[in-house]
Amino acid sequence: MEQKHGPSGPAEGETMTHDTTEPSGPARTRARLRGSGPWAALPFLLALAGYAVALALWWERLPDPVATHFSGVDGRADGWTSRTGTAVTGVVLLVVAGAVWTAFVRRPALAGAWATAGFLGALPALMLRANLDATGPDPATLPLGHLVAGAAVAGLAALAGWAVGRLVVEEERPGAPAPEGEPYERLPLGPGEVAGWSRHTGSAALTVLGAGLVLAGPVVLTAGWWPVAPLLVAVGAAGLGLARVRVTADRRGLTVAPAVTGRPRVRIPLDEIEGADARDVRAVAGFGGWGYRVRAHRTALVLRSGEALVVRRAGGREFAVTVPDARTAAALLNTLAARHGKV
Known part of the structure; x- marks a missing residue:
């Protein structure tokens, strides 16, 4: 039987907040860009716009089918795709690659995101240009020099991404921990009373x-x-x-597992928990996107922006998972861990 208790704290209608304002000073005097995600998406949006313009301008001059695969040093065509299929494939590649980079990129890897966008934007455009006014698929060629040109565009884009990355500042911390000397919030339980907490959450x-x-x-x-x-x-x-998981806090500690398969899962036993609290996080600005995120001394499963349960482990490491009613889960874990002499 599962019992659910609410911790003591602010009255109904009030919320717990943490000050995440960055310190002012010489290091913050120049202009900064917030979060890696939007700046990883930008080059893919530009590449997609350029590809759409090329399709619009050259559509009537493209053969059907279009030569889409080339071999040999001279780049002779040996594979073809319908004109519509070629357009859709180029768009899908840019959208998918952009979505993946946006979801998982961090500031140091922005150059890689921009390089990928540059290459995926340049190569399809060069391929379309090679097919212009061809009377059939055979005359189309894509010499090796075109690949070199695509690589050069990727290199220039990488430099632009590196420059943008120098201006990006990210919130490495999902919130402020409990003030030093102030005990973590606990859930009142009787000496022999047991309780468990469990919630589904999705992204x-x-x-x-x-x-x-x-x-x-x-x-x-x-x-x-x-x-x-x-x-x-x-x-x-x-x-x-990972899009939907179950988060459980009970006598075994904290367990986070996929709702459908149950594996793989994260489990933190009570004897490893030094404290838990609830914090407010932002998926893109704070962690660079959604999914399982790894940082120095910190890991997180970020499914959305908002309330997150943050567990401080032995050695100072932290694990965070975004889930509603995180404050109740944190208070319960603190109470159960206290019984093991940890909090």
């Missing part, structure tokens, strides 16, 4: 991203890019697996 962003990747697999496969298709499906399936 619309991970659901959409995972479903998009899974659906993109067959589309990319029909275009002849068979090595990419299984990767897209595998990554999408993993994202869907």
